[in-house]
Amino acid sequence: MTRPSTRGGSRTSADRLARLLNLVPYLLARPxxxxxxxxxxxxITGRQLREDLELLxxxxxxxxxxxxxxxxAFDGDRVTITYDAxxxxPLRLTQEEALALVVALRMLAETPGVANREAVERALAKIENAAGDLVAAPVEVRLSGDSQRVEALRAAVEGGRALRITYYTPARxxxxxxxxxxLRVLMVGGRAYVEAWCRRAEAVRLFRADRIDAVTELxxxxxxxxxxxxxxxxxxVFRPSSDLPLITLRIGRGERWITEYYPCERVEADGEQWLVSLRVTDLGWxxxxxxGLGPQVTVLAPVExxxxxxxxxxxxxDAYATPAPDLAVPRDADPAGTAGSR
Structure with a gap:
């Protein structure tokens, strides 16, 4: 079966927006x-152009x-722009806009788990070619963490191979x-993860790439x-649920960042302080x-x-209060251990 031609017929929002932004100056130059x-x-097709004009x-x-x-104004099958608003x-990018777009696309091209990397690279090549000297600055984009380890994880996913990993769990x-x-390699919050079926836990688990101390493809x-x-x-990544421990803290002004960084179930003002309740993976964490917080934090619950x-x-x-043992050698000591050997 022959697939119908889709030349220039992409109806994605991004494609159409770019076309609309250039359509008015194009028609102004060709009344x-x-x-x-x-x-x-x-x-594009004549029907698509008419739909674009109706939207304009x-x-x-x-x-x-x-x-x-x-x-x-329309005159039969001819069109003339009478007011351009x-x-x-045509749309032109400033140097800062072009550079920001190129950096974002380069980062996307390096992101593990991107489904259509070739499309990203084609778009990047077009923008770099059109921008010319605007993006000539030597900008190199690299993902944080061990890129070789991320590539090894990605290769295992693409090759359908099991992995043996040595993993550090900070919560415990x-x-x-x-x-x-x-299952897949992905980026969440600027960090690379591999999502996999863990045979030890018999469940799907998410492993952060920079916490994998060793990885072997089986x-x-x-x-x-x-x-x-x-x-x-x-x-x-963190999905708080009702079965996780709930802790309640009284925090001062300097620790209010907690409410922005962690998902909280309750935040209440208590004078100059706040009462904050949030779920945690375990009480050890x-x-x-x-x-690790400052002195303006008090644990209200749980008692444990x-x-x-x-x-x-x-x-x-107590450890700080205990004086260190005096390891200095007394002047009258015999460091060679020869006392009484004469």
């Missing part, structure tokens, strides 16, 4: 042009009255070895069970988290966490 000729120049009729300056909207020149402060069947193929489904990460923080703080203070 009375035939619609068929204009459609041929623009690489309701576009214009704020106020959107009769004197604000783009206007045009200020869109009288432990390192484990696991065999996983990778000869056996990845075997992903039917129930293994990728997670919806549109809201971020919460203990280390609270100990308050006791753990108190005990750890007392132990740390």
């Amino acid at each position: 009375g042009i035939e619609i068929a000729e204009a459609a041929g120049d623009l690489g 009729w309701v576009c214009g300056l704020p106020g959107y009255g009769p004197g604000d909207l783009i206007d045009m 200020g869109i009288d020149r 402060d432990e390192t484990t070895e696991r065999v996983v069947d990778p 000869a056996e193929p990845a075997v992903v069970p039917p129930q293994a489904q990728p997670h919806d990460l549109s809201g971020g 919460a203990r280390r988290f609270v100990l 966490l308050a006791e753990q923080v108190h005990a750890a703080a007392v132990a740390a203070l």
